[in-house]
Amino acid sequence: xxxxxxxxxxWLVAPLLARGQVAPVLALALLxxxxxxxxxxxxxxxxxxxxPAVVVAPQPLPEAAQNRIALLVPLTGANAPVGQSIANAAxxxxxDVGEKNLNLRVYDTAAGAGVAAQAALRDGAGLILGPxxxxxxxxxxxxxGARPVPVISFSNxxxxxxxxxxGVYVMGFQPGQAITRVVQFARDKGVARFAALMPExxxxxxxxxxxxxxxxxxxxxxxxxxxxxxxxxxxxxxxRLVTGYEARIKAGAKPVIRPDGTVARAAGLLGPVPFQALxxxxxxxxxxxxxPALARFGASSGSIVVLGTELWNTxxxxxxxxxxxxxxxxxxxxxxxxRLAERYRTRFGSSPSRLASFGYDxxxxxxxxxxxxxxxxxxxxxxxxxxxxxxxIDGAFRFTPSGIAERALEVNQVGAGALVTVSPAxxxxxxxx
Numbered sequence: 001x002x003x004x005x006x007x008x009x010x011w012l013v014a015p016l017l018a019r020g021q022v023a024p025v026l027a028l029a030l031l032x033x034x035x036x037x038x039x040x041x042x043x044x045x046x047x048x049x050x051x052p053a054v055v056v057a058p059q060p061l062p063e064a065a066q067n068r069i070a071l072l073v074p075l076t077g078a079n080a081p082v083g084q085s086i087a088n089a090a091x092x093x094x095x096d097v098g099e100k101n102l103n104l105r106v107y108d109t110a111a112g113a114g115v116a117a118q119a120a121l122r123d124g125a126g127l128i129l130g131p132x133x134x135x136x137x138x139x140x141x142x143x144x145g146a147r148p149v150p151v152i153s154f155s156n157x158x159x160x161x162x163x164x165x166x167g168v169y170v171m172g173f174q175p176g177q178a179i180t181r182v183v184q185f186a187r188d189k190g191v192a193r194f195a196a197l198m199p200e201x202x203x204x205x206x207x208x209x210x211x212x213x214x215x216x217x218x219x220x221x222x223x224x225x226x227x228x229x230x231x232x233x234x235x236x237x238x239x240r241l242v243t244g245y246e247a248r249i250k251a252g253a254k255p256v257i258r259p260d261g262t263v264a265r266a267a268g269l270l271g272p273v274p275f276q277a278l279x280x281x282x283x284x285x286x287x288x289x290x291x292p293a294l295a296r297f298g299a300s301s302g303s304i305v306v307l308g309t310e311l312w313n314t315x316x317x318x319x320x321x322x323x324x325x326x327x328x329x330x331x332x333x334x335x336x337x338x339r340l341a342e343r344y345r346t347r348f349g350s351s352p353s354r355l356a357s358f359g360y361d362x363x364x365x366x367x368x369x370x371x372x373x374x375x376x377x378x379x380x381x382x383x384x385x386x387x388x389x390x391x392x393i394d395g396a397f398r399f400t401p402s403g404i405a406e407r408a409l410e411v412n413q414v415g416a417g418a419l420v421t422v423s424p425a426x427x428x429x430x431x432x433x
Contacts, residue, residue, distance in 0.1 A: 065375050067103065067370070071106045072128060074133075075109075081353060082353045085344075085352040085355065086130075086154065086355060088347075088356065089356040093364055099367050105120065109130070127379045151164075152384075155170055156173050166403075170403060171397075175203065176206060177330075179214055183279070183307070185330070187218035191305060192219075195226075197228060197238055199228060207281035207309065208225060235293065248298070252270050273304065275304065277307055279309075282311065285318075285321075291306075310409075312329045314355070319414060319418050327414045329412055330411050332357075332407055340357065364390070364392050369383050396429055408425040
């Protein structure tokens with residue numbers, strides 16, 4: 001209705017309402033509404049578009065402040081059983097110590113130790129434990145380059161540390177130390193004359209150098225050294241040579257002067273071997289293979305003292321080998337490893353390699369130094385040179401200035417189905433320099 005019509009209605013209606021005439025008013029109102037015509041609908045108003053959705057990227061969970069350690073061992077391939085044992089034992093140690101500032105990650109070296117080291121460095125490793133094999137140390141150190149990341153190798157090759165230089169340590173058992181310990185023990189028991197059978201190759205060469213030095217340092221005398229390849233013919237020839245069999249045959253055939261002055265030629269007389277103790281620098285099983293030939297040439301186990309190396313400690317069958325009864329060898333203490341092996345079998349359902357102790361002791365070593373390794377800082381390499389050393393499953397050990405693990409060793413004797421410790425290992429290095 002227009003404004004003019006509204007005014008007219010008000011002017012017409014007012015007098016009627018004043019006289020009380022409501023009906024005419026209603027009629028008039030209806031008439032005016034009809035005249036107004038239909039109302040036009042208001043145009044529809046479009047709704048505003050919804051605001052664009054805001055996608056909030058999920059925030060990464062904060063990582064715990066930890067120093068990262070890489071364990072480089074073979075988890076596949078021929079050496080996988082040893083590598084897996086080391087890794088499992090390392091994780092057992094980490095659970096035992098409960099150190100929250102250490103983060104241990106395991107990397108497989110079977111596809112390449114250098115590749116494994118690069119992955120560890122990308123993950124922020126500040127210390128590398130391993131590798132197991134001496135040949136893998138060079139690729140690892142090449143991957144590290146100038147980074148301040150030390151390497152504690154499980155190899156037994158002292159030459160690794162010598163060639164790699166500062167920052168590389170060798171935790172493996174050193175044959176030279178075991179030879180020195182057992183030679184000194186035999187010398188203390190009155191043995192003065194020594195001989196040795198040495199396998200061909202690097203191990204034999206290093207063992208020979210250590211043997212000659214040990215005998216000289218102990219005040220003894222080396223009568224013979226023979227090297228051999230591991231086949232029956234070569235081993236028999238080496239046994240004949242080291243016993244001086246040919247010379248003894250000739251000496252036994254010399255003419256003998258009778259009391260009446262006549263000369264008679266002796267027959268069948270064979271003098272004793274020229275040594276009291278014989279080192280066989282090889283495994284216990286190889287040493288046992290030598291015994292028949294040695295007995296044939298006059299060096300039976302009852303007439304001489306047979307000496308072995310640290311390799312014998314990794315062979316449970318040695319204690320059950322009658323041919324080696326009475327033999328002596330030096331090695332790390334074995335009592336604690338026996339307890340570790342029981343726990344290992346309970347948790348993992350299998351027996352560990354004897355080298356599993358490397359993983360456990362390496363973690364104990366790092367844990368003992370964790371308080372001096374500031375979070376986010378390079379590993380404090382100087383603390384590895386402590387002259388007091390460290391303690392572990394394999395007893396006391398410390399690193400020499402050249403990075404080789406020096407160990408406190410015991411001397412064991414093969415008995416009837418068991419090993420007997422005849423000289424215990426020192427528990428600490430104390431004030432030794």
